[in-house]
Amino acid sequence: MNTLTSLTRSHFDPHSLNKDATLMASGNGYLGIRATLEEDYTHQTRGMFCAGFYHRAGEQETTELVNLPDVVGMQITLDGEPFSLLSGTLLSSRRELRYDCGELRRELVWLSPNGQRFAIESRRFLSARRLSCFAQQLSITPLSGPATITVTTGIDATQTNVGRQHLDEAQVRVFDRAHMQGIYATQDGAHQLTISSHCRVGDGAVTHFTAKNRRLTQCSSATVEKGQSFNLEKISWIAAWLDGSGQNNDISADGLRHLRDALGQGYDALLAESAASWTTFWTRSRVEVASDSPDDQQALDFALYHLFAMTPCHDARASIAAKGLTGEGYKGHVFWDTEVFLLPFFLVTRPGVARQLLRYRWYNLPGARQKAIQYGYQGALFPWESARSGDEETPAFAAINIRTGVRQRVASALAEHHLVADIAWAVVNYYQATQDGEFMAREGLDLLRETALFWMSRTVEVNGRLELHDVIGPDEYTEHVNNNAFTNYMAHYNVAQALAWLREWQLCDAAFESRAEDFLARLWLPQPDEQGVLAQDDTFMEKPSIDLTRYQARAGSQAILLDYSRAEVNEMQILKQADVVMLTYMLPGCFTPQQMAANLAFYQPRTIHDSSLSKAIHGIVAARCHDAASAYRFWHEGTQIDLGDDPHSCDDGIHAAATGAIWLGAVQGFAGLRLHDGALSLDPCLPSHWHEMQFPLVWHGQPLRIRLTHDAVAVTARSTLSLTLWGKQVVITGQHIFYRRDFFTGKAGSGTTEGAA
Amino acid sequence: MNTLTSLTRSHFDPHSLNKDATLMASGNGYLGIRATLEEDYTHQTRGMFCAGFYHRAGEQETTELVNLPDVVGMQITLDGEPFSLLSGTLLSSRRELRYDCGELRRELVWLSPNGQRFAIESRRFLSARRLSCFAQQLSITPLSGPATITVTTGIDATQTNVGRQHLDEAQVRVFDRAHMQGIYATQDGAHQLTISSHCRVGDGAVTHFTAKNRRLTQCSSATVEKGQSFNLEKISWIAAWLDGSGQNNDISADGLRHLRDALGQGYDALLAESAASWTTFWTRSRVEVASDSPDDQQALDFALYHLFAMTPCHDARASIAAKGLTGEGYKGHVFWDTEVFLLPFFLVTRPGVARQLLRYRWYNLPGARQKAIQYGYQGALFPWESARSGDEETPAFAAINIRTGVRQRVASALAEHHLVADIAWAVVNYYQATQDGEFMAREGLDLLRETALFWMSRTVEVNGRLELHDVIGPDEYTEHVNNNAFTNYMAHYNVAQALAWLREWQLCDAAFESRAEDFLARLWLPQPDEQGVLAQDDTFMEKPSIDLTRYQARAGSQAILLDYSRAEVNEMQILKQADVVMLTYMLPGCFTPQQMAANLAFYQPRTIHDSSLSKAIHGIVAARCHDAASAYRFWHEGTQIDLGDDPHSCDDGIHAAATGAIWLGAVQGFAGLRLHDGALSLDPCLPSHWHEMQFPLVWHGQPLRIRLTHDAVAVTARSTLSLTLWGKQVVITGQHIFYRRDFFTGKAGSGTTEGAA
Known part of the structure; x- marks a missing residue:
């Protein structure tokens, strides 16, 4: 492996505080903690989130992922001067998020307004091994002379989701004059949370505790000689007890026991065990590229870091929120993003995680059936936005309409039904990649049958043919149309796959079979015109078009809605x-x-790419069309959705799907990986400045390693593997190198054994 | 009248942001709005409060005065640079709260980080006439060259009481592309709030509205030439609908109608009508002093400004919170502070307001009776902390105990019963000052009877005498004692007065009479020792004392509890x-x-003055002992509780009782005003550097004016008035000057008619 990159910042910019707090967030799939600075800033939004920890703050409100009490913040006073980078002078500064171990480091030298220099270092990480464990270190060294250093930190439960309170303080204690503990409960009583925190400071420090106004803090103060350091090590144990699981447990004692155990290890040992888990993850999933642009490897490592951080592998009742666990955006809801943009990564690196993500939908079938009934349909109509219960969580109204002064109904929950087929699509892909018959026999077929039933009940008959009316496709700028091509084709696919797999399992009753056959025969599938262009829906081609250039230049900003x-x-x-x-x-x-x-050529001038899901998919399709330059341009622009120059690109959280799309673009675009019809297929189209690309895969339970150059593909497999390469089927065992020229000169199938890839 | 002072600040100090936001707060008794700066700062706490608008955020929570959505904040961007005094350079700065009209003005010149100078002026006031009307003006002038100025402001409902959410957003609208309106309801549905806001900007400005994340804002942007101004005028109409009163009204239309009406007036006309109300207030209540120290007049004007701002004269179901309407401190609860420290001012300047404050208690008799029953007593045991319902609101637990790590029960609600007698004391004073028989016959006698019944049921019999055990006096550092002198004497006074006035009204039944006579005969009243010192309680004199000097030097900080x-x-x-x-x-x-x-001499070394109620009372007693120097020292130190140098003296709100005590100390201390036994009495003891003092009074419905010098007292009365002066009774009609020397040389009672005082 080439060395893992890291994300670094060498300047302090108050404008990008929240962007960096998102990009550099800690996460282990159970918890996510925004990378806010220790000291407060006006617009800095702190955030800690736990997968599945949702609550609805009131009847008029929407269920949302609760922004939990903060443990990151520290008020630092240096010889009476509050430490803030808005005052004094920052002489040097560096922050680094290490992807190899998940540790965030900060080093700076600050000249205080009264002329004293201080070196400040902090480190923190969320354990990838002990999911409840968050560790922090702070070290402050006066460089100009002795100084009195005071640090106040603890558990701050004044956090809200922009003013919406979710938690009541159930108990606040300090045990053994050392261990702070707050116990909180959602206002509906459903979930509980314990946060236990300990701050270890040097012997010379004076400490006292305060509990006031929802803040439980330890204030530690010491006078330190020039060149000596004030050191603080803070270990926190953050445990959620979902769905009443905390009611019959002594959650206070549990928190203290785990906290003491972690304290016994100390920061460095905890980091080492966590780093070992990260190493396993990277070994099993890293995509390495040899590119003339170092940004490319950086973007891939960034994406995979967050794919690990955001994914609740520990709990099949939770799925991946649209912003992962990094911010309040989209209320922490789960969209089709998970199945289409995130699940494919896990499908071929950690199939067990992909199965869990599908189980999340399976567990939520009751809510989906209920929603179908509510709208007069059959089968399962999954909620457009989903939280823990599986109920529809899409807010009823969107932002105010600037022209009419009224809020607009959100139509997604009413008509954006393609999600149902997207889930079926992911089920089929999962089975094809894993051959996991146990899953297919139970959860998989349940999901296929119920989603197919929905579509068969969703049609209207027009002159003998079946149509799908009043839908919204992925393009949310076009609402309430008939025969949206995406939806019709995906519905057809859904029913066809359900029929096929139910037959395969001999679980297809006659009624279903005849109904499905009729549906498949009569569902209207719009056909491409002579140029190959497929109309997006029945009325699309009749609508006027305008020059979108200036909106495309501001893609993602929805600037069109201002005009x-x-x-x-x-x-x-x-x-x-x-x-x-x-x-x-x-x-x-x-x-x-x-x-x-x-279609790529026709729709491109008509597309603003205001969705963060847009560019990466265009890139993959361009790669499949062997347009490497366009593919790379789209892919690279996709990497800039979060990582680009806009200082507010991701203030309220990472674009989870866009990080999934960075991996997708590389592996499904440039490497040309496809899972089509149960076969593994590679058709590489590397950007010209990528000299090599390699990545691991799991296929039908077998670990593979793929290495690509412009001229060759090296595949390492443990046992016999059949795959399609440049359109031709090959079979290998062990390690083989395939040369591109051979496939286009009739020598396909030949390979050369080599050393370790 | 000498000219009204104002409160000014000529520097920007981020440390005292919250103190100044309290000191310079706007208020009209209905609403209070903290004087936060337009731009945000990390620790700046915004606040708007409405009298009586309480809510309890959860079962574990305490009822509190709701911090309402903010209308003050404005995000200002100057040529792309966010305006903040933490960046760039502040070239000049001045803030002024004008006591004469309640307007807060701000003027500054700022050099932005990119080198451009801007002059910024803002003005705001809360109308003293239209209680729901808050008006703001902002003017920004680029001084270095043309600049693009953007101001975003509106209604920000992300406000919480340190993380506790009270309001749900019921409706957010923009009417006529001009008027923003948010309708909010407490989560229990009891109260509603409408805020309607309009921002008028110059013709050249581009504006748009956004409603997102509980913020409804108008963003206005314009490019302005050097020397030209960007002007914004914002009028807000803030209307609370308490106790369900909004349910059957169209509160949206009501808000818009009033907003439009206010907009028709405009800022300057609204200010003029509000200033007229302030003039009336000052004419009826101002205390003027000719002092060598200008701070003295400043302190008096400050106190009276806030006495007006904090007092809900419009609603007898509301009373004065311990922090007025200026902050979240003490949860907006009502304590004995109202009857003992605040009511006396209104008693002799606006007796109708004093009556209303007593009615508040009368309305809350059911809760007080309930509390008495709960603890096994009779009559009315008023809650130690009271909100709107009259239920006991004292939080069950105080801050964490730093030694044991557990939270401590708050004993006040259990044992601090003297409040009951304090209310009776205020009732008697009210009647003596007003002769308001109508009030006495109904509310007054109800209150006297019920409070007396409480005390008669509160005793324990010890060897034939009646004692009051397990109480807390005003001194909260001494808990659960027997026969607290303050409590026993006040209980005796309460029962004696109830008996006397019930007899006077011939409403005293035999049972009450005999019980009261027995109580008065047998209640133990501890007696002073030979030196005249009265023991605070049964065990006080046996306890050890320590040197408190260093704690007295930090009076008010409760530093003793750290040791x-x-x-x-x-x-x-x-x-x-x-x-x-x-x-x-x-x-x-x-x-x-x-x-x-x-007693003053004995207790002074034993008293830290950690209560803000302490020093002023010591000062009055010193004045009554004719120790003018001590009296002034105590009084002046009392003025520093809010106004002193401590940058955090009143972050979470004004010390309401301490502002009342500034007036008390002047009028009851230095002027020696007493209402003892129904007679008006003056026994002046002016500080040596006060040359003259004058103030208006209302006595038995008659307006008086008193003017004092070291040598003479001038009294102006419209009709015949009997009063006690320097211990001797005099009777006057019209205007008289009494010379001190005459009273001590046997010429008492002579007076000289003069011109207007």
């Missing part, structure tokens, strides 16, 4: 993301390469 | 405030001047 109302946008050829391009990505077997290219 | 536990403090002669000194103030007729002086 046009949603209703006006709906009546023009203005796409948030291109449904048909997305469709050619999802179901490549349905379209010829020429059709893919035609 | 000793509450239990330890309880077992020493350590007083938060001196009960016996307080008693000699409350019931001066019970003690000789020599006894007053002896």
Whole structure:
């Protein structure tokens, strides 16, 4: 492996505090903790989130992922001067998030307003081994002369989700004059949380505790000689007790026991065991590239770091929120992003995690059935936005309409039904990649049958053919249309797959079979025109188009809505993301390469890419069309959604799907990996400045390693493997190098054994 | 009148942001709005409060005065640079709160980090006429060249009481593309709030509205030439609908109608009508002094400004919170402070307000009776801390005990019963000052009877005498004692007055009469020793004392509790405030001047003055002992509780009682005003550097004016008035000057008519 990169910052910029707090957040799938600075800043939003820890703050409110009490903040006073980078002078500064071990480090030298220099270092990490354990270290060294240093930190339960309170303080204690502990409960009583924290300071320090106004703090103070250091080590144990699981346990004693155990280890030992878990993750999933641009490896490591940090591998009742565990955005809800943009990574690196993500949907079938009944359908209509219960969580209203002064109903929950087929698509992919019959026999077939039933009940008959009316496709700028191509094709796929797999398992009753066959025969699938272009929906081609250049230049900002109302946008050829391009990505077997290219070309000038899901998919389709330059351009622009120059690109959390898309773009785009029809297929199209790319895979339970150059593909497999390479089937055992030229000169299938890849 | 002072600040100090936000707060008794700066700062706590608008955020929580959505904050961006005094350079700065009209003005010149100078002016006031109307003006002038100025402001409902959410957003709208309106409801549905806001900006500005994350804002942007101004005028109409009163009204339309009406007036006309109300207030209540120290007049004007701002004259179901309407401290609860420290001011300046404050208690008799029953007593046991319902609101637990790590029960609600007698004391004073028979016949006698019944049921019999056991006096550092002198004397006074006035009204039944006579005959009243010193309670004199000098130097900080536990403090002669000194103030007729002086001298070294109620009372008693120097020293130190140098003296709100005590100390201390036994009495003791003092009074419905010098007292009355001057009774009609020397040389009673005082 080439060395893991890290994310570094060498300047302090108050404008990008929240962006960096997101990008550099700690996470282990159970907890996520924003990388806020120790000291407070006006617009710095602290955040700690626990997977599945949702609550609804009131009848008019939306269920949201609770922003938990803060343990990161520290008020630092240096010889009476409050430490803040807005005062004094910052002489040097460096922050680094180490992807190899998940540790965040900060080093700086500060000249205080009264002329004293101080060196300040801090380190922190969330353990990848002990999921409840968060460790921090702070070291302050006066460089100009002796100084009195005071640090106040503890558990701050004044945190809210922008003013919405979710937690009541149930108990606040200090045990053994050393261990702070707060116990909190959601206001509905469903979930409990214990935070136990200990701050170890040097012998010379004077400490006292205060509990006031929802803040439990330890204030530690010492006078330190020049060149000596004031050291503070803070270990916190943060344990959520979901769904009443804490009611019959002594959650206070449990928290203290685990805290004491972690304290017995100390920061360095805890870090070492956590780093070992990170090493395992990287070994099993890292994508390495030899690129002329170091940004490319950086983006891939960034993406995978967050894919680890955001994914609740420990609990099949939780899934991945649209912002992971890094911010309050999208209320922590789960969208189709999970199945389409995130699950594919796990599918071929940690299939067990992919199975859990699908189990989350399976557990939530009751809510999906209920929603279907509510709208007069059959089967399972999964909620557009989902939390823990599986109920529909989409807020009823969106932001205020600037022209009419009224808030607009959110139509997604009413009509954005493609999610149902997306889940079926992920189920089929999962089975094809894993051959996990146990899952398919129970959860998989349940999901396929119920989603198919939904579609079969969703149609209207028009002159003998079945149509899907009043839907919204992935392009949310076009609402309430008939026969959205993406939706119709995906619905067809869903029913076809359900029928096929139920037959395969001999679980298909006659009624279902005849109904499905009728559906498949009569569902209207819009066809491409002579140029290969497929209309997005029945009325799309009749709408006027405008020049979108200036909106494309501000992609992601939704600037179009400052100039046009949603209703006006709906009546023009203005796409948030291109449904048909997305469709050619999802179901490549349905379209010829020429059709893919035609649709990419047709929709591109009509697409703003205001969705963070858009560019990466365009990039993959471009790669499949063997347009490496466009593919890279789209992919690179996709990496900039979070990592780009905009200081507010991700203030309220990471674009989880966009990080998944960085991996997707590399592996499904440049490496050309496809799981089509149960076969593993590679058709590489490396950017010209990428000299080599390699990554591990798991396929049908077997670990593989793939190494690509412009000329060759090296595959390492433990046992016999059949795959499609440059369109031709090959079979290997062990390690083989395949040369591109051989496939285009008739020598396909030959390979050369080599050393370790 | 000499010119009204104002409160000014010519520097920006981030440390005293919250203190100044309290001191310079706007208020009209209905609403209070903290004087936060337009721009945000990390530790700046915004606050808007409405009298009576309480809510309890959860079962474990305490009812509190809700911190309402903010309308003050404005995000200002100057050529892309966020305006903050922590960056760039502040070239000049001045803030002024004008006591004459309640307007807060701010002027500054700022050099932005990119080298441009801007002049910024803002003005704001809360109308004293239209209680729901808050008006703001902002003017920004680029001084270096043209600049693009952006201001974002609106209604920010992310406000919480340190993390506790009270309000749900019920509706957020923008009407006529101009008027923002948020409707909020307490989570229990009891109260509603509408805030309607309009921002008028110049024609050239581009504006748009956003509603997101509980913030409804208007963003206004314009490019302005050098020397030209960007002007914004914001009028807000803030209307609370308490106790469900909004349910059957169209509160949205009501808010818009009033907003439009206020907009029709405009800032300057609204200010003029509000200033007229302030003029009336000052004419009826101002205390003027000719002092060598300008701080003295400043302190008096400050105190009276806040006495106006904090007092809900519009609603007898509301009373004065311990921090007025200026902060979250003490949860906005009502204590004995109201009757003992605040009501006396209104009693002799606006007796109708005093009556309303007593009605508040009368309305809350059901809760007080309930509490008495709960603890096995009769009559009315008023809650130690009271909100709107009249239920006991004292939190069950105080801050964590630093030694044991556990939270301590708050004993006040269990044993600090003297409040009951304090209310009776205020009732008697009210009647004596007003002769308001209508009030006495109903509310007054109800209150006297019920409070007396409580005391008669509160005793224990010990060897034939009645004692009051397990009480807490005003000195909260001494808990659970027997026969606290303050409590026993006040209980005796309460029953004696109830008996007397019920007899006077011929409403005293035989059972009450005989019970009261027995109580009065047998209640143990501890007696002073030979030196005249009265023991604070049965065990006080046996406790050890320590040197308190260093704690007295930090009076108000409760620093003693960092060194000793509450239990330890309880077992020493350590007083938060001196009960016996307080008693000699409350019931001066019970003690000789020599006894007053002896107790003042004995208790002073044993008193830390950690209560903000302490020093002013000591000062009044010193004045009554004719020790002008000590009296002034105590009074002046009392003025420093809020106004002193401590940058955090009143972060969480004004010390309401301490502002009342500034007036008390001047009028009851230096002017020697007493209402003893129904007679108006003056016995001046002016500080040596005060050359003259004058103030208006209302006595038995008659307006008076008093003017004092060291040598003479001038009294102006419209009709015949009998008063006691320097211990001798005089009768006047019209205007008289009395010379001190005449009273001590046997010429008492002579007067000289003069021109207007």
